[in-house]
Amino acid sequence: MQSHYGILDFTLGDSLAQLKPDATYNRTLRATTAVRLKPDTTYFQELKPDAMCDVPSGEVAWRSLDLSNGAKLGCAGLTRSDMVATHGLIFGAMLQEFDGAARILNLEPGIWKILTHPKRQVTVSCPVQMDNGEIEVFTGYRVQYNITLGPAKGGIRYHPGVSLDEVTALAAWMTWKCAVAHIPFGGAKGGVICDPSRMSRRELEALTRRYVAEIIDLIGPEKDVPAPDVNTNEQIMAWVMDTYSMHVGHTSTAVVTGKPLELGGSLGRHEATGRGVMIVARESAKHVGFDVNGARVPVQGFGNVGSISAALLAGIGAKIVAVTDWKGGVYNAAGLDIPKLIDHVKEQQSVKGFTGAEGLTNEQLFTLDVDVLIPAALENQITMDNAPGVRAKVVIEGANGPTTPDAHQHLHQRGVFVVPDILANSAGVTASYFEWVQDRYGYFWTEKDVNERLEAKMCEAFNAVLQTSLKYKVDMRMAAYIVAIDRVATVTRTRGMYA
Numbered sequence: 001m002q003s004h005y006g007i008l009d010f011t012l013g014d015s016l017a018q019l020k021p022d023a024t025y026n027r028t029l030r031a032t033t034a035v036r037l038k039p040d041t042t043y044f045q046e047l048k049p050d051a052m053c054d055v056p057s058g059e060v061a062w063r064s065l066d067l068s069n070g071a072k073l074g075c076a077g078l079t080r081s082d083m084v085a086t087h088g089l090i091f092g093a094m095l096q097e098f099d100g101a102a103r104i105l106n107l108e109p110g111i112w113k114i115l116t117h118p119k120r121q122v123t124v125s126c127p128v129q130m131d132n133g134e135i136e137v138f139t140g141y142r143v144q145y146n147i148t149l150g151p152a153k154g155g156i157r158y159h160p161g162v163s164l165d166e167v168t169a170l171a172a173w174m175t176w177k178c179a180v181a182h183i184p185f186g187g188a189k190g191g192v193i194c195d196p197s198r199m200s201r202r203e204l205e206a207l208t209r210r211y212v213a214e215i216i217d218l219i220g221p222e223k224d225v226p227a228p229d230v231n232t233n234e235q236i237m238a239w240v241m242d243t244y245s246m247h248v249g250h251t252s253t254a255v256v257t258g259k260p261l262e263l264g265g266s267l268g269r270h271e272a273t274g275r276g277v278m279i280v281a282r283e284s285a286k287h288v289g290f291d292v293n294g295a296r297v298p299v300q301g302f303g304n305v306g307s308i309s310a311a312l313l314a315g316i317g318a319k320i321v322a323v324t325d326w327k328g329g330v331y332n333a334a335g336l337d338i339p340k341l342i343d344h345v346k347e348q349q350s351v352k353g354f355t356g357a358e359g360l361t362n363e364q365l366f367t368l369d370v371d372v373l374i375p376a377a378l379e380n381q382i383t384m385d386n387a388p389g390v391r392a393k394v395v396i397e398g399a400n401g402p403t404t405p406d407a408h409q410h411l412h413q414r415g416v417f418v419v420p421d422i423l424a425n426s427a428g429v430t431a432s433y434f435e436w437v438q439d440r441y442g443y444f445w446t447e448k449d450v451n452e453r454l455e456a457k458m459c460e461a462f463n464a465v466l467q468t469s470l471k472y473k474v475d476m477r478m479a480a481y482i483v484a485i486d487r488v489a490t491v492t493r494t495r496g497m498y499a
């Protein structure tokens, strides 16, 4: 039997039985491969990564599927389909990216199995007395995907849509991001199903403290170091730190990062992700062969990542010709005045209406004739609908997952140099690592120290990925995964098997 590490089993797997024929399924988050189920089709037409494919309509065990090319779909004894059934489609999307790189590395099946299983998944119930006197119980998760390189690291998100599948996939992506950034951390993620916009500050504090109390045995400076993520902030990290410290009986600042400065936060952390985007854009321009000084750059999103990368790129001579946010956009061929635009946004909560610029939509932003395009807002923004119109030479993924896999493939084939999110926005977690180092050391660096170290780490990461992409003749996303998986695999192998 010929074994294939195809992507289709990750997309559907045993959950085929639950899928309805004749429906089109779109994968969430990064993988948007559409899969149409046809009632009369009884086998895979072909096994081709990222291909549209027909899959059986009935209840089938994927392991027994015969492929039209005569091979059988198998995975070296690994019941990958069980994992999809357990973890769902977002985790499947992570596996899809993992597999491409693992195949190129010729990863042995044992290591393959280890790196595609989360080390630990914990679900907790957090009772909270609400302001109206009633008790609500919130479900929370913490997933430590891999701790081979060091303590687990990853944010905590508060959102009604949080699921164990999403948290597991995000924990895996943190594993690869930390490994690409070459920092001694594993990957983790946490989340609580809640709607913070409908909760008072007191309720949020009570929820945070109870959630931390429920996962108290899992976290710690040596074990697992949370950070902010969607809908969590410095204040929430301060409550995490205080709750943990109360439990262990002494002040422990290194248990969490993204804290306020006076509680052991790091200078430069707030700007770090945007600074990393600027560094990577500058290095990409060098590689592709143009000068970032004078380069035309549009930025989608003008929040933390977008505004800071725009300001820092303008600082090294780039012309930020366009910016959009959730309300609208602005364009000036001569370059926008970014400090003034930041002031405008402070007053108006949007870039819209900025004087000295024309209005612009997101659709227009993506098709401008520019040098470096920076999506720094949301996921799934560059799709096959707009990718053919992208004229930038370089795309830097400031946001997480802004380019769909098919659009990425299209851009790469057209020679657009795309720097993937796990590298492009990894300076945030690198600065978190610096915060953890300073907390443990009890000695705090100047902002200049932080920025210099960040510069060195980002250049190191960029060059490792670039060299890998040249060596294996693959795009930068695949190269980033190769670097990450190789680093975790090498340490796993060297440490050996315990018991």
Ligand code: NAD
Pocket: 273, 300, 301, 302, 303, 304, 305, 306, 324, 325, 326, 327, 362, 376, 377, 378, 379, 398, 399, 400, 425, 426, 428
């Ligand atoms: P933010 O909330 O500070 O800013 C988001 C920006 O996107 C805002 O300006 C918002 O108006 C804009 N936006 C929202 N919808 C939009 C739309 N439809 N069109 C155009 N703009 C839109 O968020 P952030 O911290 O800057 O994060 C941005 C992205 O970067 C996210 O994907 C996030 O996961 C990722 N990221 C952030 C960090 C970090 O340190 N902040 C680190 C790694 C990754």
